Amino acid sequence: MEFYNEMTVSFKSLSINESFARVVVASFVTSLDPTLEDLADIKTAVSEAVTNAIIHGYEGKDGIITIHCTITGKTVTIKIIDKGVGIEDIEKARQPFYTSKPEMERSGMGFTVMETFMDRMEVESRPGEGTTVTLIKTIE
Amino acid sequence: MSKSIRRYKEHLIVKFPKEADHHHLSSFSDKIRMEILKRGVKNIIFDFSDVTFIDSSAVGLILSKSKTVESLGGKAGLCCAKGHVLKVLNACTAVGLSKMFDNVEEAISCFEKKQEA
Numbered sequence A: 001m002e003f004y005n006e007m008t009v010s011f012k013s014l015s016i017n018e019s020f021a022r023v024v025v026a027s028f029v030t031s032l033d034p035t036l037e038d039l040a041d042i043k044t045a046v047s048e049a050v051t052n053a054i055i056h057g058y059e060g061k062d063g064i065i066t067i068h069c070t071i072t073g074k075t076v077t078i079k080i081i082d083k084g085v086g087i088e089d090i091e092k093a094r095q096p097f098y099t100s101k102p103e104m105e106r107s108g109m110g111f112t113v114m115e116t117f118m119d120r121m122e123v124e125s126r127p128g129e130g131t132t133v134t135l136i137k138t139i140e
Numbered sequence B: 001m002s003k004s005i006r007r008y009k010e011h012l013i014v015k016f017p018k019e020a021d022h023h024h025l026s027s028f029s030d031k032i033r034m035e036i037l038k039r040g041v042k043n044i045i046f047d048f049s050d051v052t053f054i055d056s057s058a059v060g061l062i063l064s065k066s067k068t069v070e071s072l073g074g075k076a077g078l079c080c081a082k083g084h085v086l087k088v089l090n091a092c093t094a095v096g097l098s099k100m101f102d103n104v105e106e107a108i109s110c111f112e113k114k115q116e117a
């Protein structure tokens, strides 16, 4: 039987929760015996997705962010879910340097970082309904 | 002036916080902006020596502040970036966009040499 584990955590869309979110995922993944570099990669990707949910999804307003995390064998799958404004054009949003909030000093590199640091990234979104970002990585 | 932003001659040296994420940078950005606008400030040096975590929020701040000083005829540089910090900067191609130095002194002497030339 392949090892299976899962956890779900929900929290308010406050920027102070950005560090809480990446640390809680990193601790959950520890059972896979990751290297420090694996952990730093995962923390960075989670931080990007959670920050996006706070500033883009909920636009700084009140909301709930849910992280659903599963481990199957050596693979971790992390879903970051918001019920915010959603993304009109996902293709465009994923482009390097694209940002809808340049006045907030955004770099537009969040999705690029998630793609670079994880094995796979998927984005599902509907305008007015919210966004789910799925991050997948196998720990060798 | 707060300890994380100091001034040496015409150089503004900005020391990033340990956890340089969106949460920890939002008020920091306003502080830097006010310092840049002070008389006699020309160049900006971003010092990563204390940083253990960064994401693309830090890169947004660097690019924006660099643009401001460069539009006023100054220069911007990054120093003491290694390990995870360097990896994130590389992923954001920020390394190609800004000059990299091993330490603050190296950045200062490079900026001052350029001026004499």
Ligand SMILES: Nc1ncnc2c1ncn2[C@@H]1O[C@H](COP(=O)(O)OP(=O)(O)O)[C@@H](O)[C@H]1O
Residues within 6 Å of the ligand: A048, A052, A053, A056, A057, A058, A082, A084, A085, A086, A087, A093, A094, A098, A099, A100, A101, A106, A107, A108, A109, A110, A111, A112, A131, B056, B060
């Ligand atoms: N959870 C989200 N909800 C709504 N829009 C989003 C979300 N995540 C990303 N976006 C959109 O995708 C764009 C690119 O995101 P990203 O690459 O992280 O860059 P940045 O955060 O610097 O703008 C954002 O500017 C925003 O328009």
Ligand SMILES: [Mg+2]
Residues within 6 Å of the ligand: A048, A051, A052, A109, A110, A111, B056
């Ligand atoms: Mg982002």
